[in-house]
Amino acid sequence: MTAVRWDEKVMKDVYIEALLALAEEDSRIVVLNADLMNSDGTVKFAEAFPHRAVNVGVQEANMVGMAAGLAAVGKIPLAHTFACFHARRALDQAYMSGAYAGLPIKLVGTDPGITAAYNGGTHMPLEDVGVFRGIPDMLVVEVVDTVSMQSLLPQVVRSPQPAYLRISRKETETVYERGQDLNLGKGVVLRPGSDVTIAAAGLMTAESLRAADILAGRGISARVVHFHTVKPLDRELLADCARTTGAVVTAENHNINNGLGSAVAEVLGEECPVPLHRIGVQDRFGEVGSVEYLQKTFGMTAADVAAAAQTLYENL
Amino acid sequence: MQATDKREQLERFASAIRIETMAALGQLGFGHIGGCMSIVELLAVLYGGVMRYRPEDPGWPDRDWLVLSKGHAGPALYAALAVKGFFPLEELKTINQGGTRLPSHADRQRTPGVDISTGSLGQGFSSGLGAALGHRIDGRSNRVFIILGDGECQEGQIWEGALWGGNAALDNLVVFVDYNRQQLDGYVMDISPMEPFARKWESFGWHVQQVDGHDVIAVDRAIEEALDASGRSSVILLDTKKGYGCSLAEGKTMNHHMRFSKEEMDQAIHDWKIRCGEVAP
Ligand SMILES: Cc1ncc(C[n+]2csc(CCOP(=O)(O)OP(=O)(O)O)c2C)c(N)n1
Numbered sequence: 001m002t003a004v005r006w007d008e009k010v011m012k013d014v015y016i017e018a019l020l021a022l023a024e025e026d027s028r029i030v031v032l033n034a035d036l037m038n039s040d041g042t043v044k045f046a047e048a049f050p051h052r053a054v055n056v057g058v059q060e061a062n063m064v065g066m067a068a069g070l071a072a073v074g075k076i077p078l079a080h081t082f083a084c085f086h087a088r089r090a091l092d093q094a095y096m097s098g099a100y101a102g103l104p105i106k107l108v109g110t111d112p113g114i115t116a117a118y119n120g121g122t123h124m125p126l127e128d129v130g131v132f133r134g135i136p137d138m139l140v141v142e143v144v145d146t147v148s149m150q151s152l153l154p155q156v157v158r159s160p161q162p163a164y165l166r167i168s169r170k171e172t173e174t175v176y177e178r179g180q181d182l183n184l185g186k187g188v189v190l191r192p193g194s195d196v197t198i199a200a201a202g203l204m205t206a207e208s209l210r211a212a213d214i215l216a217g218r219g220i221s222a223r224v225v226h227f228h229t230v231k232p233l234d235r236e237l238l239a240d241c242a243r244t245t246g247a248v249v250t251a252e253n254h255n256i257n258n259g260l261g262s263a264v265a266e267v268l269g270e271e272c273p274v275p276l277h278r279i280g281v282q283d284r285f286g287e288v289g290s291v292e293y294l295q296k297t298f299g300m301t302a303a304d305v306a307a308a309a310q311t312l313y314e315n316l
Numbered sequence: 317m318q319a320t321d322k323r324e325q326l327e328r329f330a331s332a333i334r335i336e337t338m339a340a341l342g343q344l345g346f347g348h349i350g351g352c353m354s355i356v357e358l359l360a361v362l363y364g365g366v367m368r369y370r371p372e373d374p375g376w377p378d379r380d381w382l383v384l385s386k387g388h389a390g391p392a393l394y395a396a397l398a399v400k401g402f403f404p405l406e407e408l409k410t411i412n413q414g415g416t417r418l419p420s421h422a423d424r425q426r427t428p429g430v431d432i433s434t435g436s437l438g439q440g441f442s443s444g445l446g447a448a449l450g451h452r453i454d455g456r457s458n459r460v461f462i463i464l465g466d467g468e469c470q471e472g473q474i475w476e477g478a479l480w481g482g483n484a485a486l487d488n489l490v491v492f493v494d495y496n497r498q499q500l501d502g503y504v505m506d507i508s509p510m511e512p513f514a515r516k517w518e519s520f521g522w523h524v525q526q527v528d529g530h531d532v533i534a535v536d537r538a539i540e541e542a543l544d545a546s547g548r549s550s551v552i553l554l555d556t557k558k559g560y561g562c563s564l565a566e567g568k569t570m571n572h573h574m575r576f577s578k579e580e581m582d583q584a585i586h587d588w589k590i591r592c593g594e595v596a597p
Contacts, residue, residue, distance in 0.1 A: 035467060035500045035507065038570065043501070055501055057470035057508030058437050089436065118346070118412050120419040122387065122435025289414030297414065 012041035012169040014146040064090035068097035083109030087128035113253030114294040124286025130258025132164040139163035140231035147176035173206035187234035193223030197241040204251035210302035239271040247312040256280040326532035330360035336395035340408040342581025350558040350571035352392035359396040371401040374428040385440025386465035387421035402429040438471030448489040467499025482521030496558035529554025563587040
């Protein structure tokens, strides 16, 4: 059985704790925000480091452009807004002023995918991973729980590369043991298995572990691998999984186009073609509703993952 | 109509919008209450006399267009539309529920009476300018009314639009800024002040007025003047209070998106009814 459980702490609180600890050590860290400080908790950072925090107001493009300038003078800027606005409203600034110019800006995008829930389709980023994956040098990381955030945040911050960090600000399900260390760019086998691989990210990681339980009940041994780093993707681990299990299901909180599923398909195609099924939003726009409603509507439950894995396995 | 009759009629309509909005959000338990409350009187004036529309035929080609660029105030707009009969009042209970026609942010593909989809601040302004331009190109008489937030005006896109719109002299357009002095993280003055706000718009070539946004007659007169000001695009800065008329939100610093119980909201509705004289204290 899986050890998935709801975290007693809300992600944004733990995120700010971690960020404050980093900022104590590294005076280069500067936090930018575009009128969402009370939403994502960075207001606490502003209280602790008033001179290293700026709320620019509702102006994401200016914020990301400013981040590039801060990076140019040696700061480590972390620019915060909802993931949808990073991907859609400030993309040119991230691309040209940031990545193209070789400046390690750090973009922190909250409310990934269907966790935007009641803010509805306009606020539901289902393209952000794809958008940032298309920018050279850009790291694309999605933390799944507070443990993975605590381990990966320092690595993202200290990396000489520009980075996009996709993060929930709400309650999360924990899939790691407290204090577990993860390595940027390295996938993690959360559950061993030999019949089929489930490659998961974000919110769908816990669903995938539950799917593995369902599959176990049907006599199918599913390996669950967490890819917190979508770019660069852990090609070696993925190819090994494909070779040893013979089929791959991807599970992501994103459009199945251009996100983890696409990244996996690219690697499989080049390294080890095996049957593949992509679970996620099937090229639709987001809509308003609870996370549970959206998971059902978009076919993103553990049952959906299990059914896809079973079909692949039975047709091998 | 006598001015007093008109005031009474518009205030009654505004009160209905306010109460329906509070009730809908109250039963949901959360929502953008502050920014909904501050535009209630404006909605009442627009839908209570100024705008041409047919509830039974939302796509009527000669209708006026309302663009709620601060799209998070959707629930207040839905309440106005429901009171006017675009859809049943009952439907307000579905706001934000899975499968609803009334999502948190205004959506032209779902809601009868909504012509432009909004939610990402700044964008409704440009879409509205485009709609006004399109009507002008076609020589049509439709008018476009756009509602902006003051925090929203921090977006660069607003000032791109202001530059273009000021030069374009759109006679069929009136832009409103809900100048409630607050945004999500607090007071506009503390985050990125807009003053001198009126002078900014003036310098971009706009016909500018600034009036009490909770005084229905003042708003109505300003709209009349704006529409009369031919050869200029018009903007009206509405001095408003975020959360106005909702005792659990008005006067609070953090009143953008709030959580509340149904009982708390029922109390706030009761407080409003006393305040506007609908029930005895
Ligand atoms: C582009 C964009 N950035 C951020 C947000 C999140 N957001 C929604 S409302 C809001 C504050 C808006 O303030 P204002 O325009 O003054 O609205 P009001 O106070 O009238 O509700 C913010 C930051 C958004 N919807 N769109």
